[in-house]
Amino acid sequence: MGRYFRRKLLIYLLTFFAAVSINWMIPRLMPGDPIRALIGRAALRAEAADKVAEYFSRIYGLDQPAWRQYVNFWTSLFKGDLGISIYLSPKPVTQVIRDSIPFDLGLLIPAILCSWIVGNKFGAFAARRKRLDGIVLPIWYVFTATPYMWLAILLAYVFGVLLGIFPIAGAYSFAISPSLSISFILNYLKHWFLPFLSLFIVQLGGWAIGMRNMIIYELEADYSRYMESLGAPRKLIRRYAFRNAMLPQITGLALQLGVIVAGAVGTQVVFSYPGIGYLLLQAVMYKDYFLIQGCFLFIVIGVLIANFVIDVIYVIVDPRVRHGMGGETA
Amino acid sequence: TFTRGETLYAGGGLWGPPTNWNPITPWSAVTGTFGLVYEPLFMYDPLEDELIPWLATSGEWVDLNTFVLEIREGVKWTDGTPLTAEDVKFTFDLAKTHPETYYSSLWDWLDRIEKEGNTLKFHFVEPLYHEWHNNLYNLPIIPKHLWEGRTKEAILTGANERPVGSGAYFAHSYASDRMIYVRNDDWWATEQLDLVPAPRRIVYVVIFSNNVALGMILQGELDVSNFFLPGVPTLKRTYEDIHTWFDDAPYMLSDNTAFLYMNTTKKPMDDPVFRRAVAFAINSEDIKTRVFEDQVLVSNPLGYLPIDAWMQYYDEDVVEAYGFTYDPAEAKKILAEAGYRDINGDGFVQLPDGSPIRLSIIVPFGWTDWMESIRIIASNLRAVGINADATFPDFGRYQDELFDGEFHMAINNFGSNASNTLWTFYDWLFYELGERQTSGNFGRYDNPEIFALLDQFNRTPFDDHETSAQIMSKMQEIFLKEMPAVPLWYNGMWFQGSTQVWTDYPSEHGPYHYPCTWGGRWQEGGLLMLTDLKPRQ
Amino acid sequence: MVKLRNVTKVYRTGAFGGGKLKAVEDVSLSMEQGKVVSVIGESGSGKSTIGKMILRLISITEGEILVNDKDISKLKGKSLKEYYRTVQGVFQDPFSTYNPVFKADRVFDIIRAEYFSDMKAKKWREKVESSLQSVGMVPEQVLNKYPHQLSGGQLQRLLIARALLMDVDVLIADEIISMLDASTRVDVLNLLIDLKDRGLSILFITHDLSLGYYISDYVVILYRGSIAEMGYTDKVFYNPIHPYTRMLLTSVPRLDQKWEESEEELMETQEIAADSLEDRCKYYDRCHFAAESCGKPELKKVEEGHYTTCPRR
Amino acid sequence: MAVSVKNLKIYYQTLRGQVQAVDNVSFDIKDHEILGMAGESGCGKSTFSNSLVLLKPPMKFMGGRVELDGESLPLADFRKMNEFRYKKISLIPQYAMNALNPTRKIGRMIAELLASRGVSFSKISRELDRRLKLVNLNRSVMKMYPFELSGGMRQRAVMVIATLLDPSLLLADEITSALDVSTQKAVAKMLVQFRDMDLVKSLVFVTHDISILYQIADRVLIMYAGKAVEIAPTKKITKEPLHPYTRLLISSLPDVGVKYSERRLAGIKGRPPGLLNPFPGCRFKERCPVRFEKCDKEPPLAEVSENHQVACWREVGNNG
């Protein structure tokens, strides 16, 4: 046990270090100059622009040699300081993330969880029911196979513009200020629904397909056959198969939740919904090193946690793994 | 819930969550920071070419080296403190104490400021008249009593959340997708100029895509839009609630000129004859119709916007003599005469020494209107035998290529905005050469004569029209003969209003106000537009 | 030929790799040329583990294995490849020893590609055919077929033929007949006997005592990874000492004698974690004669060529 | 008479045709009897036992009749069969080692299974304890996952589960083949005990190992290539086998105390025929040392002496 955890911990630390370093490096390899991109937004007179650019490079420490910047990065990281966003100057990166991530989480967690739950149920249900499998399930494949943004735009146009049932922009009406009232919550939900629906629809099929395949496999397993031989009702057999088929799906879920911090760029663009995803895209476009680093730091942590959770969940949920044999080749 | 009839929804000038209200960092500041909250000494009306006294009631040159500014009385900061000449002086002095301030180069030629009551006397070392006049409506005046105690960092990089200005609106609140301004009912101009902005509240929304903007306009959820929206002419035919400046083409006012920069350090763009041939080859008319559905105008050969401030110097004779029009035959002729011939028979001309020409035209990927435009330009060029391709690097790479002089040809308009002086325009077009060209003259056109002329122009008193005109004519001649960059079309002052809730938007039928809500430009008419609006009955 | 000296194998088990399982503990034995050594034991007693260690398929935790006086754990790359020229194995499940997607005779092709790549096709064919004939098969009947088209016996014989293509001295036969039918297994057994007569040493791993007896010169009775008793076949079978050996012998189903008639009763108890028997005889928990005095026993000589760990006489 | 099988035909439907895995097999099993069923791999033993509990594609019911305690089994009707499954007929499958859901504790699985069959777990709990003891399992296995048990233990657990509802007929398919001798013996003896204690009425013990049958079976049925070729009481069939196949099979068994140097065993030459469109006539004829012309016709399973039926023309001819 101890050995295992020590080793895992070391590996995770190494991964963390490598991934964060790579993500530190990547934006710096991009062409273009973040400060120029920033002040380029105001049509400044030329000398002014030069002067300001120089000052801001200094402020952001971008005038220092790369290795120094790298050292600075790690030292401030240990102090919990992710720096100041350039693109959203002068907001600290931590605050940028803190302000926008709730929107992503509010959208993605329900979407992922709902699609996961419904998709799994549906996939399990469809397996072995020829009708459903042959006719209804394919409809979900089509949704899953549809380019997300395109689908979302159609949804927005049909339900938002044509039918006018749902608003097409923002996290809540531009005409209200947030409060804890029923009307605000309703309003929020109304804005939330289309983005949620689009994510839900698109992800559902993937889970369903995975579940269907797994269930079919499990229903063919010896233990299912034996249960059948003992006259166990289909319901019970299916329940067992479902549980066992669930394991790989849990991995998938954990991985999805791991990258949740990356946000949903597509949704945010299409529905003008606030969140980190679009900011991250903008940060990349504007070479906002600090925001990029910050976001990726969280993504890295998310993925690592997800992996860790998978490791642990497997041990908890799948007794086989808990006691399994470690293999060996000479 | 905000009462709809009192609220104006606007968009097009805010592309990310509001994070900054510091007028000293205009590139980051939320649109409206300057204009709605902080105010300039003068407003400027590009349509009438007129400086409108604002925080200053008057300003004039008492001699060639001294400019006197009368500061308005009875103006109050929104915290109740009166706004005085001291605040104005402080604003200028700030750039002296902190040379990193964006307008600090002023102090290279400004000597000192003398304050006498409400009068400020500016003594110059060597007055740069045109630059000074441009500054008069572009500097936000900030309150001394709130800023003098701040650290350098706070001033130059702070967010200035809760800005205290003198303007018509308070920065009320914000969220990641909106900025909300609320009317300052105590505004000095209401009393002194009888101006009342109609909307009690302005909600400036963050929208990432055209689609959403268009959808919101159609639904009447967006009142003022400064987006470039394709399809407006089509939609105007079916939706009567969409308002534009002109009822018909070009629908939009012109705001800046798109130029085709040519890298004069690379062959064959180092040859003025070749550059002129390019000018003749391009069919801007086609771009105007196809790409912009006639929402823009084709530029004149000088690239001057159709505004009085600039057109007063337009020398018809020079243009007549040296100008160009779309004429592929002429382009071919020019090329042939200069020795550019198709020697190897590939259908494209080669350099006189026989080496092949292969040029690329760049615009940033994703700038779709420009992307389509350079496709047309590339095919125009190929039609006259110049082998050119349209390519679309990312913005970062585009910028690098421009700054480092690696490109062949590129479209750019970063400094050609409407202003009260041609100096801003030429300063951008012929910006001095340095190691990297970050601020203009991307083609690295090197002509001491034209640099000297520009400087001379800047030093000519603002109202010495005659001298100025002479200088300009010379510049125009050189420009047309040398063609370092080709003016193509005017990008519009994109503006669509929705008349579902508000009416009396600015238009060709009046009221005449420049309908601009882009960051840093409310003082050109956007603010006054608000005072014209009326709730729809 | 083959010598095992105090060989121990420990597997790591459990999801965390923290568990340890001593599959083979302190086993020493040797095989001589032209002899069959049977390793007999119940499932999980470590028989296959020994075989695999000799075949260098798993590492040796402690102790050493010498083949022709060379320590095999030092073999690598070329020398390992050469090693396989002389030592080969055949496994329990003939069906899973063949890659199901290929034809069965691919096992020959691999040998050719690896060891005889410069041999002419015709010569190779002759070699294969003669090898097949020597295991009693008609080449036409078995070549060019998929594993599922052949019987288990045929497949096992093909594997032996494959081993014969090289100059094998040692053959590890790991339960090669337990999956076969009574009628087919006899053929394979007889084949092994022929090979032995030709000078091969064979390690015959089985849990079937009658087969072990039938074929071997020497038997090793393995219990929970340790040797319980070993010696020349007759000596062990006719004079079993260890209670475990005796219990095994009485359990063999025979056609001439019913179980009820045999003496010793089998004692079944919960399998106890091996650790708790750390300093006890491993058979302690099942032994009728277990006494407090049973400590950790050592392998002792009973008579010439017969050893056991049980001190009981 | 507990069970009677008449002309049972079970085929596998495959792409290339029908595999005649159980072809026209008839026999009886008496109350309180252990019937051994032996034969080479692939002769249809599992097919027979599986078909009595779970007949589903590609397995196909082609005809015949199986009566259990006088009731005819609706083999082909998946639903109706459910009344019989487990309660009347139960199976310990060949794959018993893998027959339990790997992710459920055994006790819980049993409880759920019983509940689904309308039997209360608590009522049967004491009986369960008793049976666990019978097969020498500790009650703690109920709290374990299948893979925590050794193969033999798993097999015994399945034995307990399969017999929990006291079925009239228990089918044990090759449950000893993969076990070592000591465990083999233990398991086999337990089955006998089950029968002796009347926990199951009749038992079919399927194996390819005749020596075990000799230990526990009352009668033995020898199958060859989908056919029953010989049925007789155990003693009889081991001491005086009549069918040439049975004879060869028995003679190829080694025994402790037999060494190659003393008596060299011989196998049976050749392979059993494919069951996909097998040739007509006696299916053993190709390998048979005593074949003659008549073997081209299919021999009936005929009673040659009391309680001894053989399907061989030689034997039938001898008598009639």
Add this chain to the structure above:
Amino acid sequence: MKKNEFLYFALRNTRMQIGLGIVLFFFAVMIIGPSLTDYDPNEYSGPAFARPSEDHWLGTTFFGQDVFTQIVYGLRATFIVGAVGGGLATLIGLIVGFIAGYKGGILDEILNMLTNIVTVIPTLALLIIIAAYLPYRGVVSQSIIIGCIAWPWTARAVRAQTFSLRSREFVDLARMSGMSSMKIIVQEIAPNMLSYLFMALILQFGGAILAAATLDFIGLGPTEGISLGLMMQNAVLWSAIPLGLWWWALPPGMIIAAIVSALYFMNTGLDEIFNPKLREM
């Protein structure tokens, strides 16, 4: 005989037939399409936003480009992305998965680490960087990036499979035949996972197409040429939907959806082909 059986089942399976049919149809359109049209994909070949007509089968775009021609050429990009991106992702996934699964131990941990790192590498940023080093971003470079990013899940799956295969006895036999690890993986283990690999390839193929569409959409598509994703992006940027240019806005998305769902459909058909237990007569 075995192969024939496979083919037989493959061609007999309805799902496979439908899926393959759709994919082949679009493949054929891609091949013969260019000869059916006289236009260049980006050429202004007619009036702006013309409805479908005889001259322009699927109408024209906002600028007067022929939509049908764009689709025909766009399909090429789509198939290239699928083949190159999906193929590369499968290949890398295989290599990593095989090595990690076969070798195990520390190598496994390192590769696992690599897999995790790649999962968190930002595709967008990578695209931009690549764009900076290549003169311009083409379909192929886009595909390569997608391939380099999308492999982790294949690697994970292959690793697990290899793990279970490597303890099979035929692997031991191969080792006893002196085969090197590399050979064993390629010649012994891989062929046993063919069905699995085929499925992975199909899913990666579809995944790459969708990934490319998304990248095109947010402005990171190829900077040259045309692809279905770029068509969608253009249609959206130029407000094709509110302006009623359905013939421009809808087909690219529908075609991508059709191709990718056909691939998924094939995938679900595949398990019946590869898993004999599921073949019902």
